[in-house]
Amino acid sequence: MRFRIKRHDGIEDEVTVREFETYEQAYDLLESIYADICCSDSDYDDRPYYDIVDSNETDSLESTS
DSSP: EEEEEETTTTOOOOOTTTTEESSSHHHHHHHHHHOOOTTTOOTTTSSSOEEEHHHHHEEEEEEEE
8 A cells, every 4th residue: 555645625736746655654744844843833734734645545536546
């Protein structure tokens, strides 16, 4: 199974165009992006929100659009 990272706002960027062999690889990338944000820093408005999804799931969604 392969994984992709998808933005909630649907915009593609340098993170969303990548594909990962494992969930952990995708998670590690997101962890590095958000590493400087503490839980008490509740203002995430300056950064996009991402989800890790099965690559096949995103491919099937794109083909039905």
